[in-house]
Amino acid sequence: MVRPLEGLLSTPPSRDDPTAGDASEAADVAxxxxxxxxxxxxxxxxHAARIHSLMRRMLAGGxxxxxxxxxxxxxxxxxxxxxxxxEAAFGTWLHRLAVNVxxxxxxxxxxxxxxxxxxxxxxxxxxxxxxxxxxxxLEEAIGRLPPGARKVFVLHDVEGYRHEEIASLLxxxxxxxxxxxxxxxMLLRGHLER
Amino acid sequence: MDxxxxxxxxxxxxxxxxxxxxxxxxxxxxxxxxxxxxxxxxRRLVARARALEDRPPETDxxxxxxxxxxxxxxxxxxxxxxxxxxxxxxxxxxxAGVALSLLSAGGAITATRLxxxxxxxxxxxxxxxxxxxxxxxxxxxxxxDLETILAARRDDLDSATVRALEASIAVIDQAIAQARAALAxxxxxxxxxxxxxxxxxxxxxxxxxxxxxxxxS
Numbered sequence: 527m528v529r530p531l532e533g534l535l536s537t538p539p540s541r542d543d544p545t546a547g548d549a550s551e552a553a554d555v556a557x558x559x560x561x562x563x564x565x566x567x568x569x570x571x572x573h574a575a576r577i578h579s580l581m582r583r584m585l586a587g588g589x590x591x592x593x594x595x596x597x598x599x600x601x602x603x604x605x606x607x608x609x610x611x612x613e614a615a616f617g618t619w620l621h622r623l624a625v626n627v628x629x630x631x632x633x634x635x636x637x638x639x640x641x642x643x644x645x646x647x648x649x650x651x652x653x654x655x656x657x658x659x660x661x662x663x664l665e666e667a668i669g670r671l672p673p674g675a676r677k678v679f680v681l682h683d684v685e686g687y688r689h690e691e692i693a694s695l696l697x698x699x700x701x702x703x704x705x706x707x708x709x710x711x712m713l714l715r716g717h718l719e720r
Numbered sequence: 721m722d723x724x725x726x727x728x729x730x731x732x733x734x735x736x737x738x739x740x741x742x743x744x745x746x747x748x749x750x751x752x753x754x755x756x757x758x759x760x761x762x763r764r765l766v767a768r769a770r771a772l773e774d775r776p777p778e779t780d781x782x783x784x785x786x787x788x789x790x791x792x793x794x795x796x797x798x799x800x801x802x803x804x805x806x807x808x809x810x811x812x813x814x815x816a817g818v819a820l821s822l823l824s825a826g827g828a829i830t831a832t833r834l835x836x837x838x839x840x841x842x843x844x845x846x847x848x849x850x851x852x853x854x855x856x857x858x859x860x861x862x863x864x865d866l867e868t869i870l871a872a873r874r875d876d877l878d879s880a881t882v883r884a885l886e887a888s889i890a891v892i893d894q895a896i897a898q899a900r901a902a903l904a905x906x907x908x909x910x911x912x913x914x915x916x917x918x919x920x921x922x923x924x925x926x927x928x929x930x931x932x933x934x935x936x937s
Binding site for chain 1: 726727729730731736758761762765766768769770772774775776777778779781782784785786788789790877878880881884885888922923925926929930932933934
Protein backbone atom coordinates (compact mmCIF):
# COMPACT_ATOMS: atom_id res chain seq x y z
CA MET A 527 0.00 0.00 0.00
CA VAL A 528 1.32 3.41 -0.88
CA ARG A 529 1.23 5.63 2.14
CA PRO A 530 0.20 9.25 2.18
CA LEU A 531 3.19 11.52 2.08
CA GLU A 532 2.29 14.49 4.18
CA GLY A 533 4.13 14.31 7.43
CA LEU A 534 5.95 11.15 6.45
CA LEU A 535 9.25 12.52 5.28
CA SER A 536 11.31 14.18 7.92
CA THR A 537 13.51 16.10 5.52
CA PRO A 538 12.90 17.42 2.04
CA PRO A 539 14.64 15.82 -0.92
CA SER A 540 18.07 17.27 -1.50
CA ARG A 541 17.56 18.06 -5.17
CA ASP A 542 17.46 21.82 -5.46
CA ASP A 543 14.09 23.48 -5.35
CA PRO A 544 14.65 26.61 -7.43
CA THR A 545 11.77 28.41 -5.76
CA ALA A 546 12.58 27.63 -2.13
CA GLY A 547 12.23 30.78 -0.06
CA ASP A 548 10.91 32.76 -3.00
CA ALA A 549 8.50 35.37 -1.64
CA SER A 550 6.67 35.81 -4.93
CA GLU A 551 6.08 32.07 -4.95
CA ALA A 552 4.60 32.29 -1.46
CA ALA A 553 2.31 35.07 -2.61
CA ASP A 554 1.18 33.13 -5.65
CA VAL A 555 0.49 30.06 -3.55
CA ALA A 556 -1.56 32.14 -1.13
CA UNK A 557 -3.48 33.75 -3.96
CA UNK A 558 -4.05 30.41 -5.66
CA UNK A 559 -5.37 28.96 -2.42
CA UNK A 560 -7.86 31.82 -2.46
CA UNK A 561 -9.07 30.74 -5.89
CA UNK A 562 -6.84 32.86 -8.12
CA UNK A 563 -6.34 30.83 -11.30
CA UNK A 564 -3.78 33.23 -12.75
CA UNK A 565 -1.60 32.85 -9.66
CA UNK A 566 -1.90 29.08 -9.91
CA UNK A 567 -0.82 29.22 -13.53
CA UNK A 568 2.34 31.01 -12.41
CA UNK A 569 2.89 28.26 -9.84
CA UNK A 570 2.41 25.66 -12.56
CA UNK A 571 4.88 27.34 -14.89
CA UNK A 572 7.55 27.51 -12.17
CA HIS A 573 7.27 23.83 -11.37
CA ALA A 574 6.15 22.19 -14.61
CA ALA A 575 9.62 21.16 -15.79
CA ARG A 576 10.60 19.64 -12.47
CA ILE A 577 7.37 17.72 -11.99
CA HIS A 578 7.16 16.59 -15.61
CA SER A 579 10.76 15.37 -15.54
CA LEU A 580 10.09 13.47 -12.33
CA MET A 581 7.07 11.83 -13.92
CA ARG A 582 8.94 10.96 -17.09
CA ARG A 583 11.65 9.24 -15.07
CA MET A 584 9.41 7.56 -12.53
CA LEU A 585 6.92 6.21 -15.05
CA ALA A 586 9.18 5.66 -18.05
CA GLY A 587 5.99 5.64 -20.07
CA GLY A 588 6.89 8.33 -22.52
CA UNK A 589 5.76 11.88 -22.95
CA UNK A 590 2.04 11.10 -23.04
CA UNK A 591 2.01 9.34 -19.68
CA UNK A 592 4.13 12.06 -18.13
CA UNK A 593 1.75 14.69 -19.51
CA UNK A 594 -1.28 12.93 -18.08
CA UNK A 595 0.16 12.42 -14.64
CA UNK A 596 1.64 15.91 -14.50
CA UNK A 597 -1.83 17.30 -15.12
CA UNK A 598 -3.18 15.05 -12.38
CA UNK A 599 -0.53 16.36 -10.00
CA UNK A 600 -1.44 19.99 -10.56
CA UNK A 601 -5.17 19.33 -10.34
CA UNK A 602 -4.60 17.50 -7.06
CA UNK A 603 -2.39 20.34 -5.87
CA UNK A 604 -5.15 22.84 -6.68
CA UNK A 605 -7.66 20.75 -4.75
CA UNK A 606 -5.37 20.45 -1.76
CA UNK A 607 -3.79 23.89 -1.61
CA UNK A 608 -5.80 24.70 1.48
CA UNK A 609 -3.97 21.91 3.31
CA UNK A 610 -0.57 23.45 2.57
CA UNK A 611 0.50 25.12 5.79
CA UNK A 612 3.94 26.31 4.83
CA GLU A 613 5.88 23.96 7.09
CA ALA A 614 8.06 22.98 4.13
CA ALA A 615 8.89 24.90 0.96
CA PHE A 616 6.00 24.73 -1.45
CA GLY A 617 8.18 22.95 -4.02
CA THR A 618 8.90 20.21 -1.50
CA TRP A 619 5.20 19.82 -0.69
CA LEU A 620 4.36 19.65 -4.39
CA HIS A 621 7.16 17.18 -5.04
CA ARG A 622 5.91 14.84 -2.34
CA LEU A 623 2.40 15.08 -3.71
CA ALA A 624 3.77 14.29 -7.18
CA VAL A 625 5.62 11.20 -5.97
CA ASN A 626 2.47 9.99 -4.31
CA VAL A 627 0.39 10.55 -7.43
CA UNK A 628 3.01 8.75 -9.54
CA UNK A 629 3.11 5.73 -7.26
CA UNK A 630 -0.67 5.45 -7.20
CA UNK A 631 -0.92 6.04 -10.91
CA UNK A 632 1.33 3.05 -11.54
CA UNK A 633 -1.10 0.85 -9.68
CA UNK A 634 -3.98 2.16 -11.73
CA UNK A 635 -2.01 1.56 -14.91
CA UNK A 636 -1.21 -1.96 -13.80
CA UNK A 637 -4.88 -2.66 -13.13
CA UNK A 638 -5.73 -1.36 -16.58
CA UNK A 639 -3.20 -3.69 -18.15
CA UNK A 640 -4.50 -6.66 -16.22
CA UNK A 641 -8.02 -5.88 -17.38
CA UNK A 642 -6.76 -5.67 -20.94
CA UNK A 643 -4.92 -8.97 -20.61
CA UNK A 644 -1.45 -7.45 -20.68
CA UNK A 645 1.53 -9.07 -19.04
CA UNK A 646 2.42 -7.76 -15.63
CA UNK A 647 5.72 -8.23 -13.91
CA UNK A 648 6.45 -8.53 -10.22
CA UNK A 649 6.30 -4.78 -9.81
CA UNK A 650 2.76 -4.70 -11.12
CA UNK A 651 3.64 -2.94 -14.32
CA UNK A 652 4.05 -4.39 -17.78
CA UNK A 653 7.63 -5.32 -18.47
CA UNK A 654 9.31 -3.08 -20.97
CA UNK A 655 11.35 -4.17 -23.91
CA UNK A 656 14.84 -5.26 -22.95
CA UNK A 657 17.82 -3.06 -23.44
CA UNK A 658 19.19 -3.00 -26.91
CA UNK A 659 22.82 -3.16 -27.75
CA UNK A 660 23.17 0.52 -28.49
CA UNK A 661 24.83 2.97 -26.18
CA UNK A 662 22.19 4.91 -24.26
CA UNK A 663 22.12 8.27 -22.61
CA LEU A 664 21.31 8.24 -18.93
CA GLU A 665 17.66 9.28 -19.31
CA GLU A 666 17.01 6.49 -21.81
CA ALA A 667 18.88 3.99 -19.68
CA ILE A 668 16.80 4.89 -16.63
CA GLY A 669 13.69 4.29 -18.73
CA ARG A 670 14.82 0.75 -19.42
CA LEU A 671 15.36 -0.25 -15.82
CA PRO A 672 12.93 -2.70 -14.23
CA PRO A 673 10.20 -0.68 -12.48
CA GLY A 674 11.22 -1.41 -8.90
CA ALA A 675 14.87 -0.59 -9.48
CA ARG A 676 13.93 2.48 -11.50
CA LYS A 677 11.72 3.94 -8.79
CA VAL A 678 14.41 3.51 -6.16
CA PHE A 679 17.16 4.89 -8.42
CA VAL A 680 15.12 7.99 -9.35
CA LEU A 681 14.10 8.69 -5.79
CA HIS A 682 17.57 8.09 -4.32
CA ASP A 683 20.12 9.14 -6.90
CA VAL A 684 18.18 11.74 -8.86
CA GLU A 685 15.87 13.20 -6.22
CA GLY A 686 17.96 12.67 -3.10
CA TYR A 687 15.55 10.70 -0.89
CA ARG A 688 17.05 8.52 1.83
CA HIS A 689 16.56 4.75 1.93
CA GLU A 690 14.35 5.04 5.01
CA GLU A 691 12.06 7.45 3.18
CA ILE A 692 11.97 5.32 0.05
CA ALA A 693 11.18 2.24 2.11
CA SER A 694 8.22 4.04 3.68
CA LEU A 695 6.99 5.31 0.34
CA LEU A 696 7.21 1.96 -1.39
CA UNK A 697 6.27 -0.11 1.65
CA UNK A 698 9.45 -2.19 1.46
CA UNK A 699 12.35 -2.68 3.83
CA UNK A 700 15.41 -0.45 3.70
CA UNK A 701 17.37 -3.56 2.74
CA UNK A 702 15.18 -3.99 -0.33
CA UNK A 703 15.63 -0.34 -1.20
CA UNK A 704 19.42 -0.68 -0.97
CA UNK A 705 19.43 -3.87 -3.01
CA UNK A 706 17.23 -2.31 -5.70
CA UNK A 707 19.45 0.75 -5.85
CA UNK A 708 22.55 -1.34 -6.35
CA UNK A 709 20.78 -3.42 -8.98
CA UNK A 710 19.75 -0.28 -10.82
CA UNK A 711 23.24 1.18 -10.70
CA MET A 712 24.90 -1.95 -12.01
CA LEU A 713 22.35 -2.24 -14.82
CA LEU A 714 22.88 1.39 -15.73
CA ARG A 715 26.61 0.90 -15.67
CA GLY A 716 26.14 -1.91 -18.15
CA HIS A 717 23.85 0.16 -20.38
CA LEU A 718 26.12 3.16 -20.36
CA GLU A 719 29.31 1.17 -20.99
CA ARG A 720 28.07 -0.33 -24.23
CA MET B 721 32.47 -8.86 -10.19
CA ASP B 722 29.21 -7.90 -8.52
CA UNK B 723 29.58 -11.00 -6.40
CA UNK B 724 32.64 -9.52 -4.73
CA UNK B 725 30.85 -7.00 -2.55
CA UNK B 726 27.19 -7.01 -3.65
CA UNK B 727 25.20 -4.01 -2.55
CA UNK B 728 27.91 -3.09 -0.07
CA UNK B 729 29.63 -1.56 -3.09
CA UNK B 730 26.81 0.98 -3.44
CA UNK B 731 26.74 1.55 0.29
CA UNK B 732 30.49 2.23 0.14
CA UNK B 733 29.99 4.73 -2.70
CA UNK B 734 27.28 6.45 -0.67
CA UNK B 735 29.31 6.50 2.55
CA UNK B 736 26.61 4.42 4.19
CA UNK B 737 28.73 1.52 5.45
CA UNK B 738 28.86 0.75 9.13
CA UNK B 739 32.31 1.12 10.66
CA UNK B 740 32.76 -2.63 11.06
CA UNK B 741 32.15 -3.16 7.32
CA UNK B 742 34.11 -0.20 6.09
CA UNK B 743 37.57 -1.53 6.80
CA UNK B 744 36.96 -4.86 5.10
CA UNK B 745 35.37 -3.23 2.05
CA UNK B 746 38.22 -0.75 1.76
CA UNK B 747 40.71 -3.57 1.99
CA UNK B 748 38.90 -5.47 -0.75
CA UNK B 749 38.68 -2.45 -3.03
CA UNK B 750 42.37 -1.78 -2.52
CA UNK B 751 43.21 -5.28 -3.75
CA UNK B 752 40.56 -5.70 -6.46
CA UNK B 753 40.93 -3.79 -9.71
CA UNK B 754 37.42 -4.71 -10.87
CA UNK B 755 35.86 -3.30 -7.74
CA UNK B 756 37.99 -0.16 -7.94
CA UNK B 757 36.74 0.39 -11.48
CA UNK B 758 33.19 -0.25 -10.34
CA UNK B 759 33.50 2.28 -7.52
CA UNK B 760 34.72 4.90 -9.97
CA UNK B 761 31.94 4.12 -12.43
CA UNK B 762 29.26 4.24 -9.76
CA ARG B 763 30.54 7.56 -8.44
CA ARG B 764 30.42 8.99 -11.93
CA LEU B 765 26.92 7.59 -12.40
CA VAL B 766 25.65 9.13 -9.16
CA ALA B 767 27.14 12.50 -10.12
CA ARG B 768 25.47 12.32 -13.51
CA ALA B 769 22.14 11.40 -11.97
CA ARG B 770 22.30 14.39 -9.62
CA ALA B 771 23.17 16.65 -12.53
CA LEU B 772 20.31 15.56 -14.78
CA GLU B 773 18.51 18.62 -16.03
CA ASP B 774 14.78 19.00 -15.94
CA ARG B 775 13.03 19.88 -19.14
CA PRO B 776 9.51 21.17 -19.57
CA PRO B 777 6.77 19.14 -21.27
CA GLU B 778 6.82 19.26 -25.04
CA THR B 779 3.31 20.66 -25.12
CA ASP B 780 1.76 23.24 -22.82
CA UNK B 781 -0.28 21.33 -20.25
CA UNK B 782 -1.81 24.41 -18.65
CA UNK B 783 -4.96 24.59 -20.85
CA UNK B 784 -5.94 21.07 -19.79
CA UNK B 785 -5.28 21.84 -16.14
CA UNK B 786 -7.17 25.13 -16.35
CA UNK B 787 -10.12 23.36 -17.90
CA UNK B 788 -10.22 20.79 -15.10
CA UNK B 789 -9.88 23.22 -12.24
CA UNK B 790 -12.24 25.64 -13.96
CA UNK B 791 -14.87 22.93 -14.12
CA UNK B 792 -14.35 22.28 -10.42
CA UNK B 793 -14.75 25.94 -9.60
CA UNK B 794 -17.90 26.17 -11.70
CA UNK B 795 -19.23 23.15 -9.84
CA UNK B 796 -18.47 24.73 -6.49
CA UNK B 797 -20.19 27.96 -7.46
CA UNK B 798 -23.23 26.09 -8.75
CA UNK B 799 -23.48 24.03 -5.59
CA UNK B 800 -22.88 27.08 -3.44
CA UNK B 801 -25.56 29.05 -5.18
CA UNK B 802 -28.04 26.24 -4.64
CA UNK B 803 -27.15 25.07 -1.17
CA UNK B 804 -25.66 28.03 0.60
CA UNK B 805 -28.40 30.48 -0.12
CA UNK B 806 -28.23 32.34 3.12
CA UNK B 807 -25.26 30.81 4.82
CA UNK B 808 -22.12 32.75 5.34
CA UNK B 809 -18.83 31.27 6.29
CA UNK B 810 -18.64 31.66 10.06
CA UNK B 811 -15.75 29.15 10.33
CA UNK B 812 -13.84 31.17 7.79
CA UNK B 813 -14.47 34.35 9.73
CA UNK B 814 -13.43 32.55 12.86
CA UNK B 815 -10.25 31.34 11.15
CA ALA B 816 -9.55 34.87 10.06
CA GLY B 817 -10.15 35.97 13.62
CA VAL B 818 -7.67 33.44 14.95
CA ALA B 819 -5.07 34.58 12.47
CA LEU B 820 -5.84 38.13 13.41
CA SER B 821 -5.45 37.49 17.10
CA LEU B 822 -2.13 35.73 16.56
CA LEU B 823 -0.79 38.47 14.39
CA SER B 824 -2.03 41.36 16.40
CA ALA B 825 -1.05 40.06 19.82
CA GLY B 826 1.21 43.03 20.41
CA GLY B 827 -0.61 45.46 18.22
CA ALA B 828 -3.50 47.76 18.21
CA ILE B 829 -6.22 45.32 17.30
CA THR B 830 -7.64 43.49 20.25
CA ALA B 831 -9.51 40.25 20.47
CA THR B 832 -12.67 42.10 21.36
CA ARG B 833 -12.86 43.42 17.84
CA LEU B 834 -12.66 40.03 16.22
CA UNK B 835 -15.66 39.38 14.12
CA UNK B 836 -17.61 36.24 14.62
CA UNK B 837 -21.33 36.87 14.62
CA UNK B 838 -23.13 35.47 17.64
CA UNK B 839 -25.50 32.56 16.97
CA UNK B 840 -28.58 34.65 17.72
CA UNK B 841 -27.44 37.29 15.26
CA UNK B 842 -26.75 34.67 12.66
CA UNK B 843 -30.13 33.03 13.12
CA UNK B 844 -31.89 36.37 12.91
CA UNK B 845 -30.00 37.40 9.84
CA UNK B 846 -30.70 34.13 8.04
CA UNK B 847 -34.38 34.93 8.01
CA UNK B 848 -33.79 37.77 5.59
CA UNK B 849 -33.59 35.85 2.34
CA UNK B 850 -30.57 37.75 1.04
CA UNK B 851 -26.99 38.08 2.19
CA UNK B 852 -27.79 39.67 5.53
CA UNK B 853 -26.71 43.17 6.27
CA UNK B 854 -25.21 41.96 9.51
CA UNK B 855 -23.13 39.36 7.69
CA UNK B 856 -22.02 41.88 5.10
CA UNK B 857 -21.01 44.26 7.87
CA UNK B 858 -19.11 41.46 9.62
CA UNK B 859 -17.21 40.72 6.45
CA UNK B 860 -16.39 44.38 6.10
CA UNK B 861 -14.98 44.55 9.62
CA UNK B 862 -12.96 41.36 9.22
CA UNK B 863 -11.59 42.52 5.90
CA UNK B 864 -10.76 45.96 7.27
CA ASP B 865 -8.90 44.45 10.21
CA LEU B 866 -6.87 42.17 8.00
CA GLU B 867 -6.12 45.04 5.64
CA THR B 868 -4.85 47.00 8.64
CA ILE B 869 -2.50 44.15 9.53
CA LEU B 870 -1.31 43.82 5.97
CA ALA B 871 -0.70 47.55 5.72
CA ALA B 872 1.35 47.41 8.91
CA ARG B 873 3.42 44.57 7.51
CA ARG B 874 3.80 46.08 4.06
CA ASP B 875 7.43 47.05 4.58
CA ASP B 876 8.28 43.57 5.87
CA LEU B 877 7.17 41.85 2.70
CA ASP B 878 8.90 41.53 -0.62
CA SER B 879 7.85 44.45 -2.83
CA ALA B 880 7.06 42.17 -5.78
CA THR B 881 4.88 40.11 -3.48
CA VAL B 882 3.05 43.20 -2.30
CA ARG B 883 2.47 44.32 -5.88
CA ALA B 884 1.11 40.90 -6.85
CA LEU B 885 -1.15 40.86 -3.81
CA GLU B 886 -2.45 44.35 -4.42
CA ALA B 887 -3.16 43.57 -8.06
CA SER B 888 -5.13 40.48 -7.12
CA ILE B 889 -7.00 42.22 -4.34
CA ALA B 890 -7.87 45.02 -6.75
CA VAL B 891 -9.42 42.46 -9.08
CA ILE B 892 -11.40 40.96 -6.22
CA ASP B 893 -12.49 44.43 -5.05
CA GLN B 894 -13.73 45.16 -8.54
CA ALA B 895 -15.78 41.95 -8.50
CA ILE B 896 -17.18 42.87 -5.08
CA ALA B 897 -18.14 46.34 -6.28
CA GLN B 898 -19.85 44.93 -9.35
CA ALA B 899 -21.76 42.37 -7.29
CA ARG B 900 -22.87 45.05 -4.82
CA ALA B 901 -23.96 47.34 -7.61
CA ALA B 902 -25.98 44.54 -9.18
CA LEU B 903 -27.49 43.66 -5.80
CA ALA B 904 -28.54 47.26 -5.26
CA UNK B 905 -30.72 46.85 -8.32
CA UNK B 906 -31.95 43.38 -7.44
CA UNK B 907 -31.42 42.68 -3.73
CA UNK B 908 -33.26 39.37 -3.78
CA UNK B 909 -31.24 37.73 -6.54
CA UNK B 910 -29.91 34.55 -4.98
CA UNK B 911 -27.12 34.07 -7.49
CA UNK B 912 -25.81 37.58 -6.88
CA UNK B 913 -25.95 37.04 -3.13
CA UNK B 914 -24.02 33.80 -3.43
CA UNK B 915 -21.53 35.40 -5.79
CA UNK B 916 -20.95 38.32 -3.44
CA UNK B 917 -20.47 35.99 -0.53
CA UNK B 918 -17.98 33.77 -2.35
CA UNK B 919 -16.07 36.84 -3.54
CA UNK B 920 -15.91 38.19 -0.01
CA UNK B 921 -14.78 34.75 1.18
CA UNK B 922 -12.07 34.81 -1.42
CA UNK B 923 -10.85 38.23 -0.38
CA UNK B 924 -10.82 37.18 3.27
CA UNK B 925 -8.81 34.10 2.45
CA UNK B 926 -6.28 36.01 0.37
CA UNK B 927 -5.88 38.62 3.10
CA UNK B 928 -5.58 36.03 5.81
CA UNK B 929 -2.86 34.16 3.93
CA UNK B 930 -1.12 37.37 2.95
CA UNK B 931 -1.08 38.48 6.59
CA UNK B 932 0.71 35.25 7.46
CA UNK B 933 3.36 35.47 4.73
CA UNK B 934 6.91 35.22 6.04
CA UNK B 935 8.98 38.37 6.36
CA UNK B 936 11.13 39.04 3.27
CA SER B 937 14.74 38.06 3.86
